[in-house]
Amino acid sequence: MPNYKLIYFNSRGRAEVTRYLFAAAGVEYEDVRVTGEEWAKIKADCKSPFGQLPVLEVDGNTFYQSQAIAGYVARELGLHGKTNEEEYRIYVVQGAFTDLIQKLGSAEAEKDPEKKAEIQKDVFENYIPKWLSSMEEVFQQVNGDYFAGDRLTVGDFYFFHACEYLKGINQQALDKLPGLNGLFDRIVEMPKIAAWRSKRPVTMF
Template identity: 40%
Template structure:
């Protein structure tokens, strides 16, 4: 019998969008419970760690967005074909997470002087390091995917990161990363992802 999935997250993309992309890519039905911020105080105490997102699998609750994404990737055959593939994907996703955390810290920094310093470090050090590594991975893989010859959750994490950086004020110029630009077009043009992106709710983040 098919598992019953209920995914709980705020009505934004944020750090909880990759699992939704995984459900879309796999064509697996689930309940997308989008929680409004005004309702959060009444819901917080019912969550596993007092935070979102969390995933219900046949009634069992599991927190942590990356752990959820990795589980769904394995469940849906989107985690690579070998343990070495999984390692490559994990390394790439770890780099993306570090960059995402830096972008979020910078975006919400209130001190303008400190924000300028964070922006300088982000654009001159962190972003080139992360996307240079990703560009190299794409250059070494003729399929156009990050790892192997088929879609994995690493590809979905990358298009989600691209989206977030653009929402935060076009923090990346994809013209500097031609392989990444081609990758984004390839993944977003795939039928299931294209359909999902076309119909997902429009949110601020």
């Protein structure tokens, strides 16, 4: 088994999907969490050409870009799509996840307090409900318990990571969405995922 070392900040953020993959597969890895100050000191030595985290080190090789890392780990651990259609469905969820993160990020980036409040109101009252209903529609098109069909894949962890955050803001966020609500509960109840969630550092996101 390769030696995995995942380097990121002390947050879920862009590394948590990969952490979920390791947890689901029961694979040991080194979960390195750096502070902003530590990162400023070691950034010059980072082997990522983009100078960003997360970085995954595997037996001396360096992998970078969070979604590429998650895709690599998913394939290594058998949590990738095994058909072209399964891969397509994973990419749909991954793309929707990216859209949501960008939308949330646009609100956080606004410096003007009044404009920021307006953007946040629109995101939480309009964009997120529509995003969730669209995700429910996508899920209902699948004949199975997971986004790719009858097997757990990295796509389900993109969904789970996003909705874990949304449910943290509004516990009832999925209540009227039976497909998504059921999937979320199935993942929560997986013993290895439950074990990871109970021991990981407590962070907002």
